[in-house]
Amino acid sequence: MKTRVVIIGGVAAGPKITAKLLRIKEFDCTIDLYTEENMISYSACGLPYFVEGLIEDPERLIVRRPEQFEEQGANIHLNKRCIKIMPDEHKILVQDVKNGETQEVEYDKLAITTGARPILPPIMNFHLKNIFTVRKLQDGIDIRNKMREPETKKAVIVGGGYIGIEMLEALYLNNIETHLIEMNEHILPIFDPEISDLIKDEILKMSKGKVEITTGDGVIAFEGSERVQRVITAKGQIIDTDMVIVAVGVTPNTEIAKAAGIELGVSNAIRVNNRMQTNIKDIYAAGDCIENFHLVSKNYAWIPLGSSANKEGRCAAINIAGQYDAFPGVLGSAVTRYDGLTISLTGLNETEAKKFGFDTISSTMTKKDKAGYMPQAENITIKLIADKRSKKILGAQAIGSGDADKRINTVASAIMADQTVDEFLHLDMTYAPPFSTAVDPLLSAALVINNRIYAS
Ligand SMILES: Cc1cc2nc3c(=O)[nH]c(=O)nc-3n(C[C@H](O)[C@H](O)[C@H](O)COP(=O)(O)OP(=O)(O)OC[C@H]3O[C@@H](n4cnc5c(N)ncnc54)[C@H](O)[C@@H]3O)c2cc1C
Known part of the structure; x- marks a missing residue:
């Protein structure tokens, strides 16, 4: 049967x-x-890429x-x-x-x-028109339709996680003046604070005054007659808007x-x-x-x-089906982007690692992602985190205009293989000027951690 x-x-x-x-x-x-x-x-x-218009259908x-x-x-x-x-x-x-x-x-x-499903925070007047969450295909269609109405000039995004940032990119690239409000002190709070702040600075620099980001303040009310016209924050900001995207988590x-x-x-x-x-x-x-x-x-x-x-x-x-397979678990590896800036991480961030009792040591460096003399060379910032006692790699975060995510995938493989920093720094990575530097920035970060472990 x-x-x-x-x-x-x-x-x-x-x-x-x-x-x-x-x-x-x-x-x-x-x-x-x-x-x-x-x-x-x-x-x-x-x-987000559909809303942006990169995918039309x-x-x-x-x-x-x-x-x-x-x-x-x-x-x-x-x-x-x-x-x-x-x-x-x-x-x-x-x-x-x-x-x-x-x-x-x-x-x-x-x-x-x-x-x-999206969390709906207790904000007054959530029922007003033109307030959206992003989860289903229809949400994307509704957001894009509203964004493309000629009278839509301004938007507010509530929440600065991955989805908030991806929607910010979509709106910014469509010339919508957008204000993102994040309740935490830092956007993308799954990154360590100094990396989150770097991401915020880069986003603001790239957006040339079209984007505003407020952190450490929460939205408490929407106002308007029938459709949303203003957003009110706990610290008293009153922001005029034509639409709102709420992306505070799921x-x-x-x-x-x-x-x-x-x-x-x-x-x-x-x-x-x-x-x-x-x-x-x-x-x-x-x-x-x-x-x-x-x-x-x-x-x-x-x-x-x-x-x-x-x-x-x-x-x-x-x-x-009665066969056998086992899923070992996750590292939480993730990647997103903002207008060409790749933002990626794997494993634990340093704050989390400390909470779990690791004796953390980290190294953050900004280097060129390709040979410095190559025209396509771009800065990449990498933070590598390890445990002093076991020398095991715990996580990494990277941002840069180039291939930041490929470095993160390399770290993910190393963590899955349970590698120590000294094993990792001997990794035989590829090199040619258009692709990397002779010592990849990732290995430089590992080298610094290794030296510090042995110096301490
Ligand atoms: C804007 C956005 C961007 C994202 N970007 C990324 C990314 O870049 N990388 C990444 O890894 N992940 C990303 N994600 C997350 C990713 O989309 C989800 O992890 C993925 O969709 C999860 O799939 P799922 O099938 O488990 O659940 P869901 O996608 O939530 O689907 C569950 C389905 O079950 C239906 N359902 C629920 N309850 C019932 C019920 N009682 N009876 C019948 N049907 C029911 C729901 O309506 C829904 O259709 C993104 C998510 C969003 C919203």
């Missing part, structure tokens, strides 16, 4: 599970994916269409929200979002990939999982083992709705990223 696999959620992790299961030919199953949306398998990560963000999956034998149920999981009966309850009708669906194996969609007795961990995300199994038999979870095991801190953390969602989805599918 065929195994009945049911998947809840259809953006990244759900479609990944579907696609992988379809490739495991020896696993005889039916696949039914339920999503509350009217489409599946799109790149939320591409939304929203269809380009769709990775796979329902018909493509259906042709291969999976059943895709659009506009169907799962409202209850009944583990004892191996059933879920699904509601049609259009007509409210409900239906019970039986499963042998269930995968929860319900993802996350929260996992785990209410139905919790109600079914599925164990949650940090930030209310679902706890799974390294095979993506929850505490309840035959129920798996993957993507933004699960917490992650952090490979450096050896603690659980919630780091919702599309890169991890895909790997976790693949792992879940293999285990659902």
Whole structure:
């Protein structure tokens, strides 16, 4: 008899599970994916570049269409929200979002990939028109439509995390005067403060007066008649605006999982083992709705990223099919950009590393990313962090106009290989003048740390 696999959620992790299961030919199953949306398998990560106008047609963000999956034998149920999981009966309850009708669906194996949703902070008058969050394809379409109206001249972004910065880039490149407000003392607070401040300075320098950034102040109210016209901050700023994007973070969609007795961990995300199994038999979870095991801190953390969602989805599918795969965990490696400035990090930042009890030592240096005499040479700033006692590399942050992310990926490999700084500095990296310097800036940073460790 065929195994009945049911998947809840259809953006990244759900479609990944579907696609992988379809490739495991020896696993005889039916696949039914339920999503509350009217489409599946799109790149939320591409939304800022769609808003920017780099990608004109929203269809380009769709990775796979329902018909493509259906042709291969999976059943895709659009506009169907799962409202209850009944583990004892191996059933879920699904509601049609259009007509409210409900239906019970039986499963042998269930995968929860319900993802996350934007946090809506308690700001007065959130209901006013032209206030947006960014998560779904339609959000991107709505934001771009508003941005492109001739009367739209000014915008406010609430929140200076990755998404806030990516939306800032999109608006700035469309000549919208934009004011970003971040409640923390620093934008991109997952970087160490001095790197965050450097990023802020670079953004302001590049934006030539078109962009303003306020840190250490929070938005408390929106004002306007029907549509938003002003933003009021806790410190008394009154900012005129034509539109607002709220990007203050996300929260996992785990209410139905919790109600079914599925164990949650940090930030209310679902706890799974390294095979993506929850505490309840035959129920798996993957993507933004699960917490992650952090490979450096050896603690659980919630780091919702599309890169991890895909790997976790693949792992879940293999285990659902009765084969074996284990997902070791994450480093939180991430990259973004602002108008040509690459901003990237992996592992722990120094502040976090200290909190986890590491005896940190770090080196920050700014060097040319290619031979200085090459016309394309650009500055790159790298911060490398290690533990004095074990000499293990803990993390790195890099910003620069060139290939900052390739250095971060190199550090990610070193951390995964559990390398010490002295092992790392012998890494045989490529060199030719158009690509790097004879001693790559990353290895220079490692050399400085190594010298300091031995000097102390
Ligand atoms: C603007 C933006 C930029 C990003 N950029 C990057 C990037 O550059 N790199 C990166 O790694 N990550 C990035 N991300 C994060 C990335 O998009 C997410 O990590 C990824 O989408 C997670 O996929 P998921 O399938 O786990 O969850 P989601 O994408 O949240 O999808 C979950 C789906 O499940 C549906 N659902 C929820 N509950 C139910 C229910 N009860 N019944 C039926 N359906 C339900 C939801 O409506 C949604 O369709 C970005 C995100 C955004 C918003």
